[in-house]
Amino acid sequence: MNAPVQPAFGNVEAIRKEVIAAASLPLHRATTLPRHAYVDEDYFQFESETVLKSGWLCVGHISQVKEAGNFLALDLLGEPLVILRDKDQTVRVLSRVCAHRAMDIMPEGFDFPRSGKAALLSCPYHRWTYNLDGSLRGCAQMQNAEGFDKKDWGLAEFRSAVWNGFVFVNFDGNAPPLNELYGDFGKCIAPWHAQDMEIAIAMEWECDFNWKVMIENWMESYHHVGAHLATLEPTMPGRNTWTDAEHPHFIRAHLPFTEALQHDLKAAIDTGRRLPGFRPLDALSFEQQSEWGLYLGYPCFMFLTMRDRLLWYRLLPISAERCRLETMTLVPRASLADPDIAATIEAETRMLRDFHTEDMVVNTAVQRGLRSSRAVRGRLSHLEEPIWLIQRYLAARAQGSYPARAERAPYSGPFARA
Numbered sequence: 320m321n322a323p324v325q326p327a328f329g330n331v332e333a334i335r336k337e338v339i340a341a342a343s344l345p346l347h348r349a350t351t352l353p354r355h356a357y358v359d360e361d362y363f364q365f366e367s368e369t370v371l372k373s374g375w376l377c378v379g380h381i382s383q384v385k386e387a388g389n390f391l392a393l394d395l396l397g398e399p400l401v402i403l404r405d406k407d408q409t410v411r412v413l414s415r416v417c418a419h420r421a422m423d424i425m426p427e428g429f430d431f432p433r434s435g436k437a438a439l440l441s442c443p444y445h446r447w448t449y450n451l452d453g454s455l456r457g458c459a460q461m462q463n464a465e466g467f468d469k470k471d472w473g474l475a476e477f478r479s480a481v482w483n484g485f486v487f488v489n490f491d492g493n494a495p496p497l498n499e500l501y502g503d504f505g506k507c508i509a510p511w512h513a514q515d516m517e518i519a520i521a522m523e524w525e526c527d528f529n530w531k532v533m534i535e536n537w538m539e540s541y542h543h544v545g546a547h548l549a550t551l552e553p554t555m556p557g558r559n560t561w562t563d564a565e566h567p568h569f570i571r572a573h574l575p576f577t578e579a580l581q582h583d584l585k586a587a588i589d590t591g592r593r594l595p596g597f598r599p600l601d602a603l604s605f606e607q608q609s610e611w612g613l614y615l616g617y618p619c620f621m622f623l624t625m626r627d628r629l630l631w632y633r634l635l636p637i638s639a640e641r642c643r644l645e646t647m648t649l650v651p652r653a654s655l656a657d658p659d660i661a662a663t664i665e666a667e668t669r670m671l672r673d674f675h676t677e678d679m680v681v682n683t684a685v686q687r688g689l690r691s692s693r694a695v696r697g698r699l700s701h702l703e704e705p706i707w708l709i710q711r712y713l714a715a716r717a718q719g720s721y722p723a724r725a726e727r728a729p730y731s732g733p734f735a736r737a
Contacts, residue, residue, distance in 0.1 A: 331365045332697050335717050341696075342613070342707075345729065349707045350700040354689045357529040363639035367396055370716045372490035374618045375497050377633060378402055379486040380649065382409060388436045388451060394426045395488070395635050399423045399629030400477070402486055403439070405451035409559045412488045413453045414475040419440040424449075425476075440474070484514030485620075485631070487526035500568040504616055507571060508601055511624055519597070519628075519656055520648035520668050524679055528686035530619060531709070533644065536682050537621045537632065538613060538705035540574055544716045546681045554580050555611060560736040561732025565725035567712075569620075570705050573732060574611040581609045584626075597627040597663060598654045617712050627654075632670075640686060646675055701731060 337353045344350065356362055376395065379402045380704065383391050390403035392415065399415035401424075415424050424442040425431040439456055440449040448457040453474035461467050478489045480497040483505055487497055494500070526533065536542065543557035555574040563571040576584065585605065587594050599608070603626060612624035621632035630651045635643040648671065688694055699706055708722075715722045728736040 331359075331361050334359060334362045335365065336444065338710070338717060339714045344709050346699070346701065349703075349710070350696045351533075351699065351706075352710060352713075354691075354694040355694065357531060357686065357689045360639045363529075363636075365717075366713075367636070368491075369719075370386070370535060370618050370713060371396060371636060372599055373494060373716065374625040375480070375487040375489050375494055375500070375532055375616075375620075376618070377485050377487050377616075377620045377631075378412065378646075379516060379633075380516075380631065381481060381486065381514065383651075384433065384486070386436065388438060389434075390437055390440075391434045392431070393635065394434070396490065398477075398490065399425070400488070402479075403437075403451055407613045409452070410479065410481055410486055411452065412477045412479040412486065415475065416475065417436065418455065418474065419445055419446065419447050419458070428469065430697045438564055442531055476701075483508065484516065489619075502617055504569045504571075504614065507612070507614070508622070508624060508629075509628055510607065511600060512651075513629055513649065515652065516629060516649035517652050518647050519650045519655065519660075519664055520671060522668075522672065524644040524646065526642045526644050526679065526682065527640060528642065528643045528682045529640055529689070530634060531713075532682050532685050532689075533619065533632075533642060534615055534619050535706045535709060536678055536685075538570055538572060538615050538709065539703045540572065540613070541700050541702035542681065546677045547674055550670075550677065553577075557702055560702060561729055561735070562601060562708070564727050564729050565711065565722060567721040567724055568617055570615045570708050572613040572615075574613055576609045577611055584609055592642040596625075596667060597650045599627045600615070600651065603661055615709070618716075640690075646671065705732060 331468065334353060334355045338356055341350055341352050378393060378395065379391050380398065383389070384402060384404040387404050387406045387408060390401050392401045394400065401413050401415050402410070403413065404410050417424050419442065422442055422444045424440055426443070429443050439451065446459065447455065451454045453476050455469040455472045456623045458469065480487050482497050482501055540555070540557045540560040543552040543555065554576055556577065560572060560574050584594070586592070607624070608626040612620040616622065619634045621634060623630040628648050631647045631649060633645040637643060648667065657663070711722045728734055
């Protein structure tokens with residue numbers, strides 16, 4: 320029998336209580352969240368303040384700003400940002416809002432590039448110019464403004480941090496230090512040396528779905544049997560995937576290869592035979608090479624380890640039913656010098672586009688269903704444990720706290736308690 324139709328909610332507080340109630344259920348009784356948590360604009364604004372702006376959001380990789388003057392412009396949660404490296408080699412996240420008349424200094428309609436290299440920043444409205452550290456450099460015809468001092472009128476700077484080569488921003492300025500939150504996460508991915516990698520493949524997606532639809536889909540592999548039946552299920556069956564015990568600040572899931580593929584991989588390693596893809600990384604254990612390591616750094620840092628690369632998804636929530644996504648492949652710098660790198664990038668781009676497109680199609684269809692007044696609170700499979708963990712994080716942040724770290728064995732997988 321189907322679950323009952325969800326009642327209408329009149330306000331943010333009602334939705335918040337439903338989210339908290341859902342997260343309080345044990346995994347074997349878990350359900351999906353109320354549909355209003357994905358379609359209500361007021362609730363999106365609530366989450367923007369309590370989950371997104373209060374956390375650390377990934378906005379770039381240092382390979383995108385490797386030299387002084389390199390910049391990257393993007394918009395996130397209504398804030399026009401520029402990520403850059405200043406002349407002292409400090410990576411900064413500055414507001415693009417001019418201190419004069421609040422104009423975006425890299426506006427649409429002026430043919431400003433979204434990335435590049437600059438000696439200084441200049442607002443096209445009245446030509447106020449700024450140094451790369453955000454300080455005001457020049458402002459013509461301001462000599463008659465009583466008490467005006469250039470040092471008081473720089474671009475605003477947001478709190479930022481670089482972690483394993485990735486640039487993060489914290490909008491409210493109150494999040495605990497990133498290295499503290501992601502300390503255990505960093506230990507898990509240390510062998511890949513993400514800070515020394517370069518972006519080899521990047522694809523952009525305009526997404527007509529809620530940001531949570533994206534992270535839920537990213538973290539559960541139950542859908543391999545459906546959406547990825549021909550692409551991922553043959554090599555990493557969803558039934559074999561499993562998730563580490565709950566951590567307050569990130570999720571780690573394991574997507575092991577089939578026995579046949581592990582056997583082929585071991586034979587290739589033993590004989591030195593090159594497998595398709597990029598040059599394999601040194602110093603990875605066989606276990607690390609024979610699975611995809613799937614991560615979500617709360618609230619929405621999507622990260623995946625492979626034997627020859629990393630995948631990073633930059634998610635930019637826009638509204639209750641829209642977000643922007645960039646899917647990026649990072650490889651060691653040495654791989655980019657391989658003689659067959661162009662052919663490898665072409666082949667891997669095709670493979671990535673295939674399963675990325677599958678995800679985009681199903682995510683859009685999920686959001687369409689969530690708009691329906693007949694959408695029900697579905698039950699979750701044990702393979703959807705990451706969705707349950709996301710719910711617990713969202714509920715904790717809605718109450719101003721973080722989940723507790725679980726002192727237990729994983730519920731499934733090779734290390735599960737019998």
